[in-house]
Amino acid sequence: MYFLSNVLYDESRNKRIGVIRKMEKFYRGVLRHSKLVILVFGILFLASLACRPFIQVNYDINDYLPKDSPSTKAIDVMEQEFAEGIPNARVLVKNVSLTEALSYKSRLQDVDGVTDVTWLDDVVSITEPLETMDEKTVETYYKDGNALFSLTIAENSRIEAVSEIREIIGDSNAVMGSAVSTAEATTSTVSEVQKIVVIAVIFVTAVLMLTTGSWAEPFLILAGLGVAIVINAGTNLIFGEISFVTNSAGNILQLAVSLDYSVFLLHRFEECRKRAADDKEAMIEALCMSTSSILSSGLTTVIGFLALCFMQFLLGPDLGLALAKGVAISLITVFIFMPVVFLHTCRWIDRTKHRAFLPSFAGFGRAVKKITAPMIVIFVILIVPSYLASSSNSFYYGASHIFGEETKLGQDTEAIRKLAGDTDTYVLLVPKDDKAKQRELSKSLKKIDRVDSILSYVDTVGAEIPEEYLDEETLSQLNSENYTRMVLSVDAEYEGEDTFALVKAIRQTAEKYYPGQWYLAGEGVSTCDLMETITEDTVKVNAVAVGSIFVILLLTMKSLVLPVILVLSIETAIWINLSVPYFAGDTIFYIAYLIISSIQLGATVDYAILMTDRYREYRADCGKADALVKTISSVTVSILTSGSVLTVVGFLMGIISTHGLLSQLGYFLGKGTLCSLAIVFFVLPGLLYVLDGTFIKVKEKEGKRKMRKMKKRLAGFLAVALVVTQTAPVRAAEAADNKKTSDGKEEVIYVMTDAQGGIRNVNVVNTFPGGSVTDYGEYSSVKMLTTSDVIRQEGDTVSFTSDAEKVYYQGTMENAEIPWKISLTYKLDGRPVTAKELAGKDGELEIHFVVAENENCEGNFYEDYALQASVTLDTDLCENITAADATTANVGSDKQLTYTILPGQGLDTTIQADVKDFEMDAVSINGIRLNLSVDVDDEELMDRVNELMDATKLLHSGAEAVYDGSDALEDGGASLNSGAKTMRTGINELDSGISSLEKGVSSMQDALKTLNSKSSSLTKGSGEVLDALTTMQSSLSAVKMSTEELKTLKQSSKDIRDALDSLSAGAADLEKNLGYTQFKALMEKNGVNLDSLQSGNESAQSDFSTLLSSVESTVEKLKKTEGMEEEAAALEKQLEGLQSYEKLFAGNTGAIAGMKEYLDSVEGGADSLNEGLSELSASYSDFHTGISGLTDTLLTLSGKLTTLSDGVDTLVKNYKKLDSGINEYTDGVAAIVKSYKQVVSGVSSLAKGSKKLLKGSRNLENGTEEFYENLSVLCDGALELSDGTGELQEETGTMDEEVQDRIDTILASLEGKDTKTVSFVSPKNKNVKSVQFVIKTAAVEKKTKETVEKDTETQEGFIDKFIDLFRP
Secondary structure, three states: HHHHHOOOOOOOHHHHHHHHHHHHHHHHHHHHHHHHHHHHHHHHHHHHHHHHHOOEEEHHHHOOOOOOOOHHHHHHHHHHHHOOOOEEEEEEEEEOOOOHHHHHHHHHOOOOOOOEEOOEEEEEOOOHHHHHHHHHHHHEEEEEEEEEEEEEEEEHHHEEEEHHHHHHHHHEEEEOOOHHHHHHHHHHHHHHHHHHHHHHHHHHHHHHHHOOEEEEEEHHHHHHHHHHHHHHHHHHHHHOOOEEEHHHHHHHHHHHHHHHHHHHHHHHHHHHHOOOHHHHHHHHHHHHHHHHHHHHHHHHHHHHHHHHHHOOOOOHHHHHHHHHHHHHHHHHHHHHHHHHHHHHHHHHHHHHHHHOOOOOOOHHHHHHHHHHHHHHHHHHHHHHHHHHOOOOOOEOOOOOOOOOOOOOOHHHHHHHHHHHOOEEEEEEEOOOOOHHHHHHHHHHHHOOOOOEEEEEEHHHHHHHHHHHHHHHHHHHHEOOOOOOOOEEEEEEOOOHHHHHHHHHHHHHHHHHHOOOOOOEEEHHHHHHHHHHHHHHHHHHHHHHHHHHHHHHHHHHHHHOOHHHHHHHHHHHHHHHHHHHHHHHHOOOEEHHHHHHHHHHHHHHHHHHHHHHHHHHHHHHOOOOHHHHHHHHHHHHHHHHHHHHHHHHHHHHHHHHOOOHHHHHHHHHHHHHHHHHHOOOOOOOHHHHHOOOHOOOOOOOHHHHHHHHHHHHHHHHHHHHHHHHHHHOOOOHHHHEEEOOOOEEEEEEEEEEEOOOOOOEEEEEEEEEEEEEEEOOOOOEEEEEEEOOOEEEEOEEEEEEEEEEEEEEEEEEEOOOOOOOOEEEEEEEEOEEEEEHHHHHOOOEEEEEEEEEEEEOOOOHHHHHHEEEEEEEEOOOOOOEEOOOOOEEEOOOEEEEEEEOOOOOOOEEEEEEEEEOOOOOOOOEEEEHHHHHHHHOOHHHHHHHHHHHHHHHHHHHHHHHHHHHHHHHHHHHHHHHHHHHHHHHHHHHHHHHHHHHHHHHHOOOOOHHHHHOOHHHHHHHHHHHHHHHHHHHHHHHHHOOOOHHHHHHHHHHHHHHHHHHHHHHHHHHHHHHOHHHHHHHHHHHHOOOOHHEEEEEEHHHHHHHHHHHHHHHHHHHHHHOOOOOHHHHHHHHHHHHOOHHHHHHHHHHHHHHHHHHHHHHHHOHHHHHHHHHHHHHHHHHHHHHHHHHHHHHHHHHOOOOHHHHHHHHHHHHHHHHHHHHOOOOOHHHHHHHOOOOOOOOHHHHHHHHHHHHHHHHHHHHHHHHHHHHHHHHHHHHHHHHHHHHHEEEHHHOOOHHHHHHHHHHHHHHHOOOOOOOOOOOOOOOOOOOOEEEEEEEEEEEEEOOOOOOOOOOOOOHHHHHHHOOOOOO
């Protein structure tokens, strides 16, 4: 079948076929029993609906603490020993007298479900003046006329009791506490969930309308999902009770997560219907093709949810089991129920078909492919900061902040806090027999900071009064059969670091007096246990979720690389999602933080799996580029369908829910899905493309060639993930306090200097695991930072004992020498100034920043430690900042200059800027021991070095060839220079002859008045001369002339000479017989046929026109040739002069026709003409000799034109001068053509042209001489080039060895010395884990700013928070 090649890529063919046949058999059986399938699912649906009312929902977070947690045990014992429970509500009644307060107390005691009410009269006697009593105790219950009651409300009566309490106290008063939070959550969550479900269903329907091809399909998909959701909800009855989180989010999450399974199956079914024989076969084919992808996606989701079951905090297993069960039921529904539904409704689907509303995503696929590289770079850059930020959030662990100030409960809570402060009530149970010990315990507890008052037998009644003197009701509140109860009013929030420290102190005190015999309970105590429990769950749950999904992907995809890519992609999306609150400065609920990791991983890894499976499918038939585009185009709709629903469902929970935990979980889900979608669409395709060869089978020969590169690429990628997940510090203080630290001391040396770098003080913070500690250091003073343990200092020995898991103490060193000398000096407008003088000034600033070795410091810290120095300049105060050696970055309005200083190296740099009202933040310098393990692919680098050496050899060979060519060019240049001189000699002789001709024509001036354009033999001879000169000029117009052109030039010169001889002979005959008939006969007798001359003139005219066209074509080509613009312009100018010659040929034709009239009318001046022609003929013979010599030389030179090709450009430039002269000459000839009717004027123009030709020949001679001289320089340069490249080849002969040595040296410097870390403080400290230096200079400020201590914590900016991620 068609689909046999599209599934289970890495199995053998036979096994693959066997698996598919089994699947095919199973699905055929399902479709064959379709009625039974519908009946079974119908029964399950109805039964589940009936079960829902019997499922209990628990809204109390504290109930999900482990049974063995201390607070849970304490509550159990307390319920057994005392009728009253722990106070779990507080009521504020404003502006009441003592009597009115007692009345309110009585009414509150009468409320059903309220088991106990505690007020001031239970602690002191209100019959005595309050002024005589302890003020702190009184104000705990009664302050400024406002009464504050502590209530205990029974668990099963919370909703009714809270409602009645609100009726008693009215809206102007307030009530708060865990019982109130639970009641509010119970009543509000139900209605809010209903709203979310309605809106979610409407949105899902709208999305499915857009993404499916039929109006019926959305309702079919929702019907199938509805059946699965109802069955899952009803089967929750097996748990007996579920949490409010499961009840609220379970159904919605199941809808969003499972939606893509049905959509994906439906899309496959539609594809298969186009080629299958019938709908049933199409469905079977679609199921077989989809099973692998849907099942792997579903299993990873189930595993992600089941990971929550490994939490000690029982809310995790409650939610995890319900969600995993829901996904499993959805998978069963998709594989069994939905195929039957789709088959039975095919006709309805076909009848309700509509056009596609969404465009093709092929363009989107191509766009994604173009940006894969930058997306991968951004992805890699974000991994570490996002992980660190996600682990550095501030958390709420309990229920005290669940309802915000926008709710009534939140407003009540804030009102009580403003009046009474942050107060809570703890109950401590201890054995009741030894009242003296109870009194000592009470005294010790009262000494603890934040313990305001204690209500107990020894404090209220007195240790000396026997129990028998008390009434039964009073005694039962204080003592039970085995324990006495001490009720502590504490000035502390329900959670927070101070609260947790207080709980720890009370527990330590109780343990001191009653080891293992005490129990402590209270909301703050439960929250403390909750914090310890869920923070311990973090690593375990994440490891199980990631590891399990990795294994599932490994087994299904048969690739090691793909699971890494997919898991790291989604994990990074999770880290980015959870880093947002850190940078926004928000505090988040730790439960939401913990749960969302597994939910987002399980819910969105499906998108990555679908993208990867489809890529592998297309990859089987096409290249990776096409496969990538096709994959994105085909899966975008499916992924967007599920992703958009999950996003909207999440944001609906966030917006609608007033329950802070559910709201925050919803926002996390919405933002997290968007992050996952962004990475799946824009990063994952690039990773698949880049790492294609590691999981796609390639030809064996290609595989061997690429394997090493692939391994290195994969190793680098895995290294990034390893660094992120294994070496990054976990910043959550609460989580860190509960993790075991490795043995070994950590030192951080904090150095404060003045603005010039002079040391002010040195403080060392030492970190140890708890226990008995002995440390050494020359400290002037020491103090504990995180515990109240006693620290002892004797000489250089410091010792203490602590049971804390991690202990910090600080030591101050005086006159300490650090490894580096730091100097900052300042100049303003060139004048040295101090930092104090510089503050607030304007001008040109120069900062000289020097870090050098301090030889007075012992040890190898300078050689072993690297520094990173950071200088921050405010761009509002500084402009035109230059810092040559710095790495610069824009941080808001600041310019941050960073210098990296490697071990054993210093820094000497200058920073310049134009400043106004100057101030500068402190310069920070951080030092760490550099010991990097670097894996460098030096093989590829050495390949490039060898290529460079080979290229150097080729360069030298080329340089030698250039030298040989320049030598030949010099020889050719010498020949050209000699020919130019010979040419000039000939042109001189030509000029002399033309002068003689001019004299002879002048004597005929009077007779030539009647001469018109139709001359005879003179026109013939002049035409032949002009024709030959034109041919010669054309031949000489370009240096790159051919052999045929040179021969033509020589032949033209001979023709001119023969023509002049004929003209001279004709002039002699003319002198004897001036008649036209006689002249014609005479000319024919002498071999000159005037008729032939006329036809020859016409032929010459035609050839000349052809020549002009050729020259015009050459000009156009030169214009298009880069660098030949000037030559083209010069040749075009000459072309304009040549065009006038056409008129000369036209005039010659008329001149021959009018020769008869001319000869009959002209007799005088023939002697002068004959004489001039004779002289011209004689002179031209010499000129012809020069031309012949020149052409012979040029013919010899033409054989060397190949060698002269590199010098052609230079020759063309010099030849312009000759061309200019020829142009001027042709202009003169053109003038003759225009006025040829008058021979005198024509001959004069010829004489002028001859003069210009003479000038041009001189320019040519000068140019060729200059060219020849420059050839010598060229030859010298070519020789130097050859020698230089030879020297370069010689010097780089051992470059490969030198580069390898240099690489080894650099790696050695980066890897550092293989020695143990030593203490900076004292060589006596042996077990030192790490040493760091934090150096900070004083800021340059205009004035000392007084810092005012604030009650609220200052919010850090984004940049500060980012930098905090990398601080120790």
